[in-house]
Amino acid sequence: MTLAEDNGPERGGDDLFAAEYVLGVLAADERQIASRRIDADAAFARLVDAWEVHLSPMAAAYPEAEPPIRVKEATDRRLFAAQSRGGLWSSLAFWRGLAAAAVAALAIYIAVPYVRPTVEQPQERLVASLAADGSDVKYLVVYDAARRDVGLSLVSGGRAAGKDFELWMIEGKNAPVSMGIIPAGQTTHLAVTPAVQQKLAQGAVLAVSVEPTGGSPTGQPTGPVVAAGDLKGI
Amino acid sequence: MKDRAAFDLLYRQTSAKLFGVCLRVLNDRGEAEEALQEVFVKIWTKADRFAVSDLSPISWLVAIARNHAIDRIRARREPAAYIDAALDVADPAPGPEAMAVAGGETERIYHCLDELEKDRAAAVRGAYLNGESYAELAERHGVPLNTMRTWLRRSLLKLRECLER
Numbered sequence: 001m002t003l004a005e006d007n008g009p010e011r012g013g014d015d016l017f018a019a020e021y022v023l024g025v026l027a028a029d030e031r032q033i034a035s036r037r038i039d040a041d042a043a044f045a046r047l048v049d050a051w052e053v054h055l056s057p058m059a060a061a062y063p064e065a066e067p068p069i070r071v072k073e074a075t076d077r078r079l080f081a082a083q084s085r086g087g088l089w090s091s092l093a094f095w096r097g098l099a100a101a102a103v104a105a106l107a108i109y110i111a112v113p114y115v116r117p118t119v120e121q122p123q124e125r126l127v128a129s130l131a132a133d134g135s136d137v138k139y140l141v142v143y144d145a146a147r148r149d150v151g152l153s154l155v156s157g158g159r160a161a162g163k164d165f166e167l168w169m170i171e172g173k174n175a176p177v178s179m180g181i182i183p184a185g186q187t188t189h190l191a192v193t194p195a196v197q198q199k200l201a202q203g204a205v206l207a208v209s210v211e212p213t214g215g216s217p218t219g220q221p222t223g224p225v226v227a228a229g230d231l232k233g234i
Numbered sequence: 235m236k237d238r239a240a241f242d243l244l245y246r247q248t249s250a251k252l253f254g255v256c257l258r259v260l261n262d263r264g265e266a267e268e269a270l271q272e273v274f275v276k277i278w279t280k281a282d283r284f285a286v287s288d289l290s291p292i293s294w295l296v297a298i299a300r301n302h303a304i305d306r307i308r309a310r311r312e313p314a315a316y317i318d319a320a321l322d323v324a325d326p327a328p329g330p331e332a333m334a335v336a337g338g339e340t341e342r343i344y345h346c347l348d349e350l351e352k353d354r355a356a357a358v359r360g361a362y363l364n365g366e367s368y369a370e371l372a373e374r375h376g377v378p379l380n381t382m383r384t385w386l387r388r389s390l391l392k393l394r395e396c397l398e399r
Contacts, residue, residue, distance in 0.1 A: 019390045023358065024300070024365040028308035035305075049287050051390075054397050056293040057339040058362050059300070064250035065257050067270055072245060075271045079278055080238060102281030104240035109291040110247045131286045138282065155282045232290065 018047035022055055042133065104187075105140040105153035128206050130227035137165075137226040139182075141206060148192040152182055157226070159184070159210070165226070166215050169196055170205040181215045182208065204231050245274065248292065252299040259303035259365040269306055273299045304365035346396035354389045361386065 020026050021034040037044045109127050130139040137157030143150050150167070159165050167190060168176035177199065180190045192200070209216070210223035252273055256266035276298055287294050347355040353375060360366050366374070372382040 016387050016390070019394075020387070022297075023361045023386065023390065024304045025361045025368045025371065025386060026308075027367060027369070028305075031305060031308055035301075045286075049289065051394075052293070052297045053288050054394055055343070055362055056289060056297065057343040058359065059255070059293065059296045060340040061359075061363055062251065062254045062258055062296070065254040066250050067253040067267060071253075071267050071270050072249070075245070075274045076241075078271065078275055079241065102284060103244060103278055106277075106281055106284060106291050106295070107240045107244035107247070110244065110295075127291065129284060129287065138286070140284070230288075232288075 014044055015047055018044065019051045022048060022051040102140070102153075102155050105155065108151070108153070109140070109142060126200075126231040128229040128231045130206060130208055130229040132225060132227050135224075135226040137208065139208060139227055141229075141231075143192070143200065143231060145197065145200070148194075148197055150179065150190045150192055152188050152190065154186050154188075162213055163223070164211050164213050164215060165208050166211045166221070168207045168209060168221060169200060170207060171199045174199075176207065176221055178216065178219065179206075181211075200231070205229070206231060241274075241278065244277075248295050249274075251292065252295060255296055255299040256303045258363060259300065260307060265306065266303075269303050270299075273302050276302060300365070307365055308367065343393075343397065346393050349396055350389050350392060354385050357382065357386060358389050358393065 017034065021031065026034065034048070038048055039045075126143045126145075128141040128143070130141060131137070135157065138155040140153040140155055141150060152167070165182040167179040167182050169179055170176045177196055179192065179196055182188060182190065205228060207221070207225045207228035209221035209225050211221070212223075216222050249270065253266060253270050256269040256273065257263065260266045260269060277295060280298070284291065284294050289297060347358060350358065357371050357375060360374075361371060368379055368382050368386070371386075372379040375382065377385075
């Protein structure tokens with residue numbers, strides 16, 4: 001029995017297929033089908049992601065186990081020895097750059113609480129991944145309440161000449177509040193004003209809009225929103 | 235941050251958790267070591283996708299490791315051999331430390347699992363933590379495969395309904 005036969009055209013078939021993929025119960029060929037659909041079908045990928053979010057608390061039961069050092073050495077050889085080889089690898093410079101920026105951002109998210117232990121509550125550091133359908137602009141954002149700082153890492157995309165990216169905070173049904181023009185560059189920071197800080201609760205939405213150089217002339221977003229996402233705890 | 239430094243930091247902070255995932259699912263040290271290498275190569279090439287996920291960073295990394303390890307056992311496994319191994323490691327309830335670390339969300343999912351019938355909750359946990367397939371779960375619980383499929387689908391929907399409550 002294939003899944004297609006089992007679910008037919010009935011609504012919810014994709015949702016259950018995504019759930020079964022995440023739970024891990026599918027056979028090898030079904031998992032391959034699911035995996036290809038995650039790459040090709042954004043709506044299906046979102047269903048899978050939602051199920052990963054629902055079930056991920058169970059992963060707390062996995063005990064940590066220190067891997068032997070040879071695993072790190074072998075992984076380093078696979079990832080970094082390639083740099084000196086040139087040839088095929090140099091043609092992959094583009095994705096390597098992209099990957100490096102994203103890995104750096106992930107490492108910062110995960111490591112920051114360990115690297116800089118402070119007395120503040122852990123929930124005072126929030127993260128958001130900003131993206132939108134139909135846009136290649138992606139930012140990773142870390143909000144540090146104690147330092148009143150928003151760190152932004154550009155994962156992909158960029159602004160057109162004569163345009164700026166402006167960062168907005170949207171809290172509930174209130175009008176967007178500008179947090180400032182995002183400085184150009186791969187990794188940048190914005191200071192958070194006390195007024196914005198008061199409103200930045202977990203669950204606030206951050207959004208990036210395209211504005212004329214210097215920012216929105218009206219105080220509200222005037223251009224398309226190219227990336228958005230929720231702030232959440234690490 | 236330089237590529238290499240970023241990767242070292244990421245590896246240092248996450249490798250023990252991700253190795254724990256690979257070990258549990260694959261139940262073989264050598265294979266888990268190979269899988270962990272592949273997982274970090276995958277993370278390196280797919281890290282930009284994190285931007286479109288609603289998962290927290292560590293949960294996103296665990297999901298990559300888990301899915302990779304499950305793909306690996308599906309590719310190799312002879313079900314009969316696994317059943318014995320599964321009995322040795324089938325203790326899916328988290329220890330007190332894990333519960334304390336994970337806090338509210340973990341308590342909530344275990345509360346919701348408790349609302350399911352006992353054997354179904356056990357099947358959900360076994361599937362998630364050990365990567366057991368429908369075929370293996372059906373055999374272990376002594377029910378036809380289609381029954382197991384129906385059990386788990388209903389359980390997943392009930393579980394979600396409880397989690398969203």
